[in-house]
Each structure stands twice: as structure tokens, then as C-alpha cells.
Amino acid sequence: MKARLILLALLLVLSGCKDEHILEQTGFIRTIAYDSAGDEDRNLLRVTISIPKSNHKDAIVYSTASKSDKNAKMYFSRQNNRKLVNGQLRQVLFGEKLAEKGIWKHLDSLIRDPSIGSRLHIIVAETDPHHLLQRNDYPQGPTAGEYIDALIRTESANGEIPNSDLYSFSRDYYDDGIDPVTTILKEQKESLMINGIALFDGDRFVGKIRPDDRMYFGLLHHNVKAGDLYIDLKKNHDDGEQAALQFLSSRRKVEILSAKGLANNKQLKASLHIQLEGSLLEYIGDLDMKKQADQRKLEREMRDAIQAKCESLLHMMQMKHSDALGIGQYVRNKIPYETWSKLDWKKVYADADISVQVHVRIKDYGKLLH
Amino acid sequence: MQKLSQFLFTQDHATERETVKTEIKNERPTLEHTLDQFQNCFDLVQRTYPECQIHIVYLTFLAGADQIMREIILPFSDAGEEEAAKILKRSQYTLVTDSKECIKGILGGKAAIFFQEQTYLVDISEPVGRTISQSETESVISGPHDGFVENISQNIGVLRKKIKSSHLKIIRFEVGEIAKTEVVLAYIDRIANQGLVDELARRIENIEFDAITDSNMLVQLIEENPNSIFPQFMTTERPDSIISKLIGGRIIGFVDGSPAAFCCPNNFFDFFSSADDYYQRWLLGSALRVLRFIGFLITIGFTGFYVSVTTFHYEMIPHTMLLNLTESRAKVPFPPLLEALLMETTSELLREAGARLPTKIGQTIGIVGGIVIGQAAVQAGFTSNILIIAVATSAIASFVIPSYIMSASIRLIRFGLIILAGVLGNLGLIMGIGLVIIHLAGIRNLGTSYLTPLAPMNFSDLLDTFIRGPFWGLRKRPSIVKTENQSTNKMRK
Numbered sequence: 008m009k010a011r012l013i014l015l016a017l018l019l020v021l022s023g024c025k026d027e028h029i030l031e032q033t034g035f036i037r038t039i040a041y042d043s044a045g046d047e048d049r050n051l052l053r054v055t056i057s058i059p060k061s062n063h064k065d066a067i068v069y070s071t072a073s074k075s076d077k078n079a080k081m082y083f084s085r086q087n088n089r090k091l092v093n094g095q096l097r098q099v100l101f102g103e104k105l106a107e108k109g110i111w112k113h114l115d116s117l118i119r120d121p122s123i124g125s126r127l128h129i130i131v132a133e134t135d136p137h138h139l140l141q142r143n144d145y146p147q148g149p150t151a152g153e154y155i156d157a158l159i160r161t162e163s164a165n166g167e168i169p170n171s172d173l174y175s176f177s178r179d180y181y182d183d184g185i186d187p188v189t190t191i192l193k194e195q196k197e198s199l200m201i202n203g204i205a206l207f208d209g210d211r212f213v214g215k216i217r218p219d220d221r222m223y224f225g226l227l228h229h230n231v232k233a234g235d236l237y238i239d240l241k242k243n244h245d246d247g248e249q250a251a252l253q254f255l256s257s258r259r260k261v262e263i264l265s266a267k268g269l270a271n272n273k274q275l276k277a278s279l280h281i282q283l284e285g286s287l288l289e290y291i292g293d294l295d296m297k298k299q300a301d302q303r304k305l306e307r308e309m310r311d312a313i314q315a316k317c318e319s320l321l322h323m324m325q326m327k328h329s330d331a332l333g334i335g336q337y338v339r340n341k342i343p344y345e346t347w348s349k350l351d352w353k354k355v356y357a358d359a360d361i362s363v364q365v366h367v368r369i370k371d372y373g374k375l376l377h
Numbered sequence: 378m379q380k381l382s383q384f385l386f387t388q389d390h391a392t393e394r395e396t397v398k399t400e401i402k403n404e405r406p407t408l409e410h411t412l413d414q415f416q417n418c419f420d421l422v423q424r425t426y427p428e429c430q431i432h433i434v435y436l437t438f439l440a441g442a443d444q445i446m447r448e449i450i451l452p453f454s455d456a457g458e459e460e461a462a463k464i465l466k467r468s469q470y471t472l473v474t475d476s477k478e479c480i481k482g483i484l485g486g487k488a489a490i491f492f493q494e495q496t497y498l499v500d501i502s503e504p505v506g507r508t509i510s511q512s513e514t515e516s517v518i519s520g521p522h523d524g525f526v527e528n529i530s531q532n533i534g535v536l537r538k539k540i541k542s543s544h545l546k547i548i549r550f551e552v553g554e555i556a557k558t559e560v561v562l563a564y565i566d567r568i569a570n571q572g573l574v575d576e577l578a579r580r581i582e583n584i585e586f587d588a589i590t591d592s593n594m595l596v597q598l599i600e601e602n603p604n605s606i607f608p609q610f611m612t613t614e615r616p617d618s619i620i621s622k623l624i625g626g627r628i629i630g631f632v633d634g635s636p637a638a639f640c641c642p643n644n645f646f647d648f649f650s651s652a653d654d655y656y657q658r659w660l661l662g663s664a665l666r667v668l669r670f671i672g673f674l675i676t677i678g679f680t681g682f683y684v685s686v687t688t689f690h691y692e693m694i695p696h697t698m699l700l701n702l703t704e705s706r707a708k709v710p711f712p713p714l715l716e717a718l719l720m721e722t723t724s725e726l727l728r729e730a731g732a733r734l735p736t737k738i739g740q741t742i743g744i745v746g747g748i749v750i751g752q753a754a755v756q757a758g759f760t761s762n763i764l765i766i767a768v769a770t771s772a773i774a775s776f777v778i779p780s781y782i783m784s785a786s787i788r789l790i791r792f793g794l795i796i797l798a799g800v801l802g803n804l805g806l807i808m809g810i811g812l813v814i815i816h817l818a819g820i821r822n823l824g825t826s827y828l829t830p831l832a833p834m835n836f837s838d839l840l841d842t843f844i845r846g847p848f849w850g851l852r853k854r855p856s857i858v859k860t861e862n863q864s865t866n867k868m869r870k
Binding site: 026027028029030031033035037059060061062063092094095097122124153156 | 687688689690691692696697699700701702703704706707709712713802
């Protein structure tokens, strides 16, 4: 018994010490940026990593052009005095050009690394991602990594941009009948800015939702819990009528109207119902909000405006072959799997007739009467 | 036999258990034999009153001057032989026929009076010891402040005063081959399980040990798992908690010379409840109890967790904190395991030094240790400041455990967990905690599992384990006492 206990204790003590990452001997990569190295025919990859320093102000940035990320990492660790680890990775940036070619092979190696958390943000950078990382003079926060992190977290908390972390990206990538989306980031002189939503066809970046339209995309894409929507009603009136709905909440419902004939190349008919309500805190126009009838009228005007906007967005997504809304999932649930797997979904989706039905309700028009 | 003994002991408090045992009766006590037994005892006093032909023998330091005056000098100094015979018929003079008993009486502070072939004993002992005062180790803010004292008869008196019931039974033992310390067991008849009482009595009778000076010593001799680091029989100096244990169906005991009473059977969680819990409103009492369990987890695991996280699991640290941690670790020349062991040892040194010193100097230790060493160690690059927080937090957390013995045991586990965490990371930490739980589940306490009511699960007990249930909810006595009289507020089922 005693001998066995000693053996057990020895096993415990001697089996460790392999996987050590003592803090001060470790360099934590916070951000990785991938872009194609410009030189198209050699197919080189430009990899940049950013390691924040413990003084919270600077970051060490390494950048190299190499054939693969593993090569690049070896190159970086030859320079760094600390062991480079991925466990604190928070964002991966992809240059636009690279994203257009497909990003899955880079993401795949991230997913398979167990030390990387699945809440890692995936971002498409419209401007040069390396320059974005190299700068450390952002007034909002000294290092790019911290700044991007906070920026995306606050924006996606409002439901204005969809959550574009590694988990949801890979889930949507693998799932049948939905395409992933991510955030687009743009560097400016004084700041970084969220400049829309990137649409993907599979893992290829194919299109973009403009930042002004991101709330409409939000309505189409998921249930918005709290957000603001500015609606231009200019088309109906000459004097630039405008309305702003705040504390908006919405529910979306997808209804597949005709799925039976899909196998026989019939057109798919679907309709998206969006129910939204919010407080009308800003309104510039002729209607008198104290009157119920005028409120109803405004609701109708807003409904038409939102409907038109959403339909045009949807049409654009159909053109780009990006089913970011997951219409395919609803279709798949309607028809036998066999039929679904034979279907050329992207083509059916592009040709589908999808209408948007919006129902707007003004909860109140502010807490004070005037 | 059980019924008989119960009958005998409950009849008369003064009847001693020894009389039931069939002992070989010694010869009748004689003065020569007695003096022979007490050779080389300079404190033995022998007085002779030639007028009445009596010899008196007693131990002088056990006797009180008043008592000697009252019981011996005044009655016998002027008495003749006939008068002496009359005096000795008074009730305080008891006839002994056994020389062993006579010697025991003298050792117990009585005077032996040899008169005409007869021997009488009279109590002339002076009560020694302090009066009832506040318990130093277990204090409460609201609630009774009295604590038990070293004198066993005073303690039994306290018990009798607080439980005015003839169902409170008290059995007396003598333990210790040489010291013959008085030990009593008390229980409430019809609530306590008689089988457990007999088992405990058997264990106490079977103790073979030279001298027992404290109840914490006695319980180690009668526990089932003497090699476990966890105490199994709870000891406390508070009469109010002892009474609640007694009413709950447990058996309690006193050791003469020890201010701590012990009680059993207990489960692990009993050591986390304080008398305070019952004096607070139940929601607050429950919150405090939950806080103590959190304190338990912190005190065993927090430093270990620091070590495992800084050595293996950098992924688990929030990013902003990671940078601070790296900065403060950067100056430290030791790996986290060594660093943590050093600081924990220092903290234990401080605690032990504080316990040994008188209160006035003890405070200085706190200042020197806490402020000077803590501050200087960080500045000198000896440890990181976050480790100081971890060590200090786990030290503070260990003080919320009401039982001092339990909190000392738990501190020892911490060191094991730190080493496991430093070698195997979180895996080691969890393995260590798992081993502790396995060990806890294996402990038995007077035949019941130490982890009741968790394993085996008992729902009605849970109401007074992790929380302090409202009084209207506490309708049943704890299951571990195996009482036949389960519902509270009733003497019968």
C-alpha cells in the first residue's frame, strides 16, 4: 500500500512540467492579420502579429511575408525573446483581397488549436490590416487590439452588427443553408471605424452591407433586442421627413411559401415577416404625433420605407449568392433531406422570390408631452 | 444489561459506573496501608486527635482552609471518643470499606478519618480554577458570551442550569492510567440513540493512555479515523452550541481540566455552522453560512489556482489583468510554485508566531508581517503583488471557519493543492480536490458518513446544512444522530 502510494506520488510529480507557460516567459499574441502579399503569382501571405506589452501602452508588432502561417510563426518566434502562444488571441483581421479568395484555411487552423477561445472576433479590414496594427497612436486606446475589442463588443451588444466570432462563423460556415457574416473595419486618420458588414459565399468575401444599412440588415438577420433606426421618409414627402425609432426591438419570422416543387426547378417563394416596435424619439415632418390617426399614418410610411430598404438589401444578397439570413435552413426543414442535398441551393436562392413584410408599431413618442 | 445500566445511572447522579464492574474488593482501609501508599508525598498531612482517638489524612494543597476548619478542626478538636462517634454519623462523613476507594478519595481532595477500625471520607476540597468567562477562541457578536471553564463540575452545573430536564443523563468515567482524569458523557434520554451512547462509553472505557489533559486529546483517542487530517468529533467552548447539539440528539462530553466540550456524531458541515447563525434572521444566517463555504473553497484553492493559472493556463486570465500580472511577475526570479510556497510558509510563520505571543506583542507581528514583509517582498521583487493578495485572501478566508481545529486542518490541504497545481495545473487542482472529497466520503463518524447529508443525500437535513433554514422549517432532528425521536419539540414520537 505504502509503496503504491509513493509510486502514485512519483507519477504525479514526474509527469508534469511539459506544458508549462509561465506568464513572464510567454508572449501573448493578441491580434493576427492576414493579407496577400501583393505579389500575386508567388501566392505569398503577409502575416502580422501584435503582442501587447505589459505597460498597456505599446505592442510589439512583427510582420513577414511567408508561404503559410506556420512558417510565419516560426519566423516570429526566432525574433521574440518569449515563447509565442495563441491562447490570448482576440481578433483575426483579413485583408479584403485575401478574404475574396477565401479565409477558411486560416480559420481552420485556429479552430483546431484548443488554446484559442471560440469568442475570437473575425474581421475583414478594408484598409491595410498591417498598418492598422502597427499604429499605436489611437486616441481611443493605445493599442489596436484593445481598441478593436471594445469597439466590436459595444456595437454587437446593441444588436446592430451580428456577432461575428469564431464560433458563429464556423457554425454558419459548416451549417447547411446559411452563410457567415463578419464585421468590416476601416482605418481612418483618427480612429478605426466599423464600416459595414461583410457578406460571404462560403468562405469567400463577396459583398458588403453599407454601414447605414446595418440596422436593416440586423432586422433581416436576427431578432434585435435594442437598437436605433433612422428612417428617411424623403421619397413620400418633399420637405425631408425623417423619423428615428429608438429602443427598438424586432422579431423576424421566415415563412417558406412554396417548397414542394423545388426539385422540379420551380421558383422558391418565401416571405420574411418582421415585427418591430420602438419609441419614436425623433420626428421631423408634418404629422401631429399627438393624434392617433397620424401615428398610424406614420407607422405605415415607416413600414413602406423599411420594407423597400429590406427588399433591396435582400435582392443584393441574392445577387451575391450570399445566404446570410439562413433562408436555406428554413427550406431544408421543409423538404426531405434527399431533395435538399440534390438541390443547387445557391442557384435556387438567387432566383427565389422573397418578399419582406414589415409591421411597425410606435410604442410611444417620448415620455414628455410638448 | 443496557436497560439495567440505564436504570442504575439514571437513578442517582452520584452513583459511579465503576461500582457496576465486578471488582475484586480490597481489604478494609487502614492507616498504615494508606500511609504506605503515600510514601514520599510531602503534601500529605496526618493529624491525630488523641482525645478522640482519630487520625486524619489528607493532601494539603487540595484542601481549603475553610473546609478544614469547618469539617475537621471545629468538630473534633474538643470532642471525646463518644462525641466523635456521634459527629461521624453526620451525612458529610461517608463510610468507606475499600482501601482503594479511600486512596482515590484522598486524591480527589477528601480527608480520610480513621476511627475505631472504621474509615470515613469527608470532602474538604477547595474549588480551583477560574470563574466562567468569555470564550477566547469562539466569540460571537450577539448571543450568550459565557464559555465553559476548566472545572468539570462547574461545566456540568452550567449544563444542568440550562437544560432543566430529568432526561439529561450524565455518565462519569475515569480516563488515564496514571492521571485518572474525570470524563463525563451527557445525552438526552429518548432523543439520543442509546446504541451510540453505549458505543461511545465502550470506547472511552477502552482508552489506554497515561494522562489526558484536554478534550481535543480525548477525541483523537475515540475517533474512528485518527489518521485523517479532519477532526471528526467537534469540540467547542460555547455552552449554547453544546446545548443545541444535545437537543439535536448528539452525545456530548467534558474532560476535567479542559474548557472544551466535545460532541458527536458530526458531519463535515457542522464545523461550518456557528451559534451566530441561529441568532440572526434566517436569511442572513444562511447568507453567512454560504459565505463560510465560499471561504472554505478560497482558503483551500485560491493560491493553488494562482499557481496553476500562472504556470499553465494563461488563457484563463482576462486580458487586461494578464498584462498587470505579467508585469508584476516579470521581476520575480522564482517559478510560481516556489513563489507561492515561500509566501504561504511566511504567512503560516506569522500566524504561528502570533499565536505564541501575548496579545500585546501579537499585534506587532501583524504589522511587521502584514505590512512590512508584504510590501517589501513585492518591492524587492521577491513575489508578485497579486500573489500577496491571493495569500492574504486565503489566510483571511481560513478565519471565517468557526472551528479552529477545522481551519487548521484545512490550511494543511492548501499546501498539497499548491504543489499539485504547480505540477499539473488545473488538472492537479481538481485531482487534489477530488482526493479530498474521496477521503471525506470515506470518513465515518460513530457509524455515520462524514458527508451526510450530501452523501447519502438527506433532504430534510439539507435545510440546516448549506443554509440555515427558518425555525418553522427545522422540524426534524439531523439524521446522523440516528434518533428514534425525529420530530423536534416533542419528547415522544
